[in-house]
Amino acid sequence: MTASTTTETVQTIIAELKDKQGALLPILHGIQNALGYIPPDSVPAIAQGLNLSRAEVHGVISFYHYFRDTPAGKHTVHLCRAESCQSMGSNALEAHVKTKLGIDYHETTADGQFSLEPVYCLGNCACSPAMQIGEEIYGRVSADSFDDIMNDLGADA
Amino acid sequence: MSTTIYISGDSTAISIGANRTAAAVVKEAAQRGIAVNLVRNGSRGLFWLEPLVEVVVNNDRVAYGAVNHSDVAGLFDADFINGGHHSLALGAVEEIPYFKKQQRLTFARVGITDPISLDDYLAHDGYRGLKNALASSQADIVKQVTDSGLRGRGGAAFPTGIKWNTVLNTPSEQKYIICNADEGDSGTFSDRMIMEGDPFVLIEGMTIAGLAVGANQGFIYLRVEYPHAHKALNAAIAKAYEASYLGDNIQGSGKKFDLEVRLGAGAYVCGEETSLMESLEGKRGLVRFKPPLPAISGLFGQPTVVNNVISLASVPVILDKGGDYYRDFGMGRSRGTLPLQLAGNLKHTGLVEIAFGMTLRELLYDFGCGSATGRPIKAVQVGGPLGAFVPESQFDTPLDYEAFAANWTVLGHGGVVAFDDTMNMAEMARYAMEFCAIESCGKCTPCRIGSTRGIEVMDDIINNVDREKNVVLLRSLCDTLLNGSLCALGGMTPYPVLSALNHFPEDFGLDAV
Known part of the structure; x- marks a missing residue:
């Protein structure tokens, strides 16, 4: 996506949503859905659209774990770290995932394929451990099933 | 006339293969020239039986589970479309004790209807x-x-x-x-x-x-x-x-x-x-x-x-x-039903909606059937990450807001996470502090700073650095969090921390009680 189409996308989203009550989160979701992240240079446009300061917009983006200001990999693995998953061995799974991908949390693989983010509960606690990739949720994830999923998604294993 | 088949579209069912099972049923039915009306219902909440397949035969629903996509051809061979016998056959879900013993008021329709019809x-x-x-x-x-x-x-x-x-x-x-x-x-x-x-x-x-x-x-x-x-x-x-x-x-x-x-x-x-x-x-x-x-x-x-x-x-x-x-359901000041969620290390995880008053032990063993790993249940955390760890000695507490509060435990939203005896409770206490530090909004000092100090103190305790002194410090810190925080995040993080310390001191390297 070129710089000008990015700006256009951001402007369209702001124009569509700015008259909602409490419009900032819907706008940020809209931008992240469209672009995969919220480019820092979109902050002035958002601030102007909502009559806020840039600091206020930046403050909101940085408060919420889900919003990111850098592009993610092609797939983002959200691995659950919460108690239910821990009770079913997620600490060992976490170690496996980090080794397999060669990255830590909040990092992206060098080939740009995968980002890794922790998540605190996916509501899938009846089938722990759990992870989410895009809108897909996976339950009873083991080291083996994780490897299979990565292979299906086109990782160079 | 087409046969109606229900396969859950619940995200937990999907997370263990319900979509693949559904696709296999559609494909196999087409190949065999059988007309099928597939409905993606909510989950009945018996997750060890998901993906659950229910077929309508003579206006009754006959269940099969857990059905992997690789089981589907065998089900057709066994004429499950007409309720035929198969090793995965379960009969009517309503007759499965886990379901039959429940009192579903709030969840009356979940798993029965098409959610968006x-x-x-x-x-x-x-x-x-x-x-x-x-x-x-x-x-x-x-x-x-x-x-x-x-x-x-x-x-x-x-x-x-x-x-x-x-x-x-x-x-x-x-x-x-x-x-x-x-x-x-x-x-x-x-x-x-x-x-x-x-x-x-x-x-x-x-x-x-x-x-x-x-x-x-x-x-x-x-x-x-x-x-x-x-x-x-x-x-x-x-x-x-x-x-x-x-x-x-x-x-x-x-x-x-x-x-x-x-x-x-x-x-x-x-x-x-x-x-x-x-x-x-x-x-x-x-x-x-x-x-x-x-x-x-x-x-x-x-x-x-x-x-x-x-x-x-x-x-x-x-x-x-x-x-x-x-109001006629329940006990004491806890009226009606509570949809409990059995999670973590349990054999039969799922949703149990029942009147207040059953004991935690009945829930864990009569419904949950003990741990998934087959090891003893060491503790359960009830009420989410800010809930206390409940030791086996308190399993006879009735599921009631006041009875739980009397034990310095929390019924909360009714989530129950079981841990077997391989879990180290000092590590869980450290995690509780870490979670509080990650999620703190930062407005009040006890939560914002206390949680990070809590991680450091827990690290020292785990690594046996001035352990006795640091346990005193941890209790003092928890007192500050409990009494000085603006909301329940800082105010209740001491519940998991202190319950772990009080009930499992040996995991902290201290003498057992």
Whole structure:
């Protein structure tokens, strides 16, 4: 996506949503859905659209774990770290995932394929451990099933 | 004539292969020339049997589970379309003891109906509560809810009727209904199951709340981690608008109620009601001081009802059958039913809706069938990450808000996470501090700084650096968090920490009690 189409996308989203009550989160979701992240240079446009300061917009983006200001990999693995998953061995799974991908949390693989983010509960606690990739949720994830999923998604294993 | 087959579209069922099973059923049926009407229902909540396949034979539903996609051809060979025998055959779900022993009021339709079919909802007693509400005065609606004894199912257990009454009696041009669907507690998934499995019941409950207190705008604040619930809610809301169950003239009454889903963005603290309202207003999710109560000055400074998903989804049955009907379930001051969630290291995880009063032990062993790993259950954490770890010696506590509070434990949202004897409770205490540090909104000092100091103190205890002294320090720090925090995040992090320390001192390198 070129710089000008990015700006256009951001402007369209702001124009569509700015008259909602409490419009900032819907706008940020809209931008992240469209672009995969919220480019820092979109902050002035958002601030102007909502009559806020840039600091206020930046403050909101940085408060919420889900919003990111850098592009993610092609797939983002959200691995659950919460108690239910821990009770079913997620600490060992976490170690496996980090080794397999060669990255830590909040990092992206060098080939740009995968980002890794922790998540605190996916509501899938009846089938722990759990992870989410895009809108897909996976339950009873083991080291083996994780490897299979990565292979299906086109990782160079 | 086509055969109706139900395969759950619940995200947990999907997470263990329900979509692949459904695709295999469709493909196999096509190859064999069998006409099939596939319905993606909510989950019955018996997750060890998911993916569950139910076939309608002579108007009865015959279940098979757990059905992997590789089992599907064998099921067709066994003529499961006509209820044929197969090793995965379960008979009727209603006769499985785990299900049969339950008392499903709030979850009455979940797993039975097509979640986004309004016709199905109406055919299964849907919108009867709203019909009664439209024929009642505002005060009478609030009275039914008060009489039912319903208390906030999000965890705080505040009487719902009293909250509604305050909003009703606070004059304002504009009032709001907020559904707190930021179900962030580990081990809880009942909100998600309702939103995916019976979204209309939540919409109906919110509409009734709006009529009761005079609010014409509702927001469902949904966590972003629930994409399936998001789709189901939006689909159901669109249908409710089409059929005038939402909008400017609800069922010709002249009453107005609009409803919109708003997404959170991964902040646990936004499950706290004032932080949630800040987030809805488009701000950082900083907790507000109370007073003023949200019921008097809430969203955009207006009187606001903030209720949990299960609280609101319990309102239609109360308005349909009366407050007395609901109140007759339960014990003591805990009235009605609680949808419990069995999670973590249990053989039979799932959703158990039952009247208050059963013991934790019955829940863990009669329903949960003990640990999944086959090892002894060392502790269970009830009520999410801010709930205490309950040791085996307290398993005979009845599931009741007051009985739990008397043990310095928390029933909360009814989530139960079991741990076997391989878990180290000092590590869990450290994690509780770490979680608090990650999720703290930063407004109050005890939570913001205390949680990070807590991690350091726990590290020293685990690594045997001045252990005895640091245990004293940890207790003092917990005292500060308990008494000095602005909200439950800092205020309740000591529950898991101190319960782990008190009940499992050997895991902290101390002498056993």
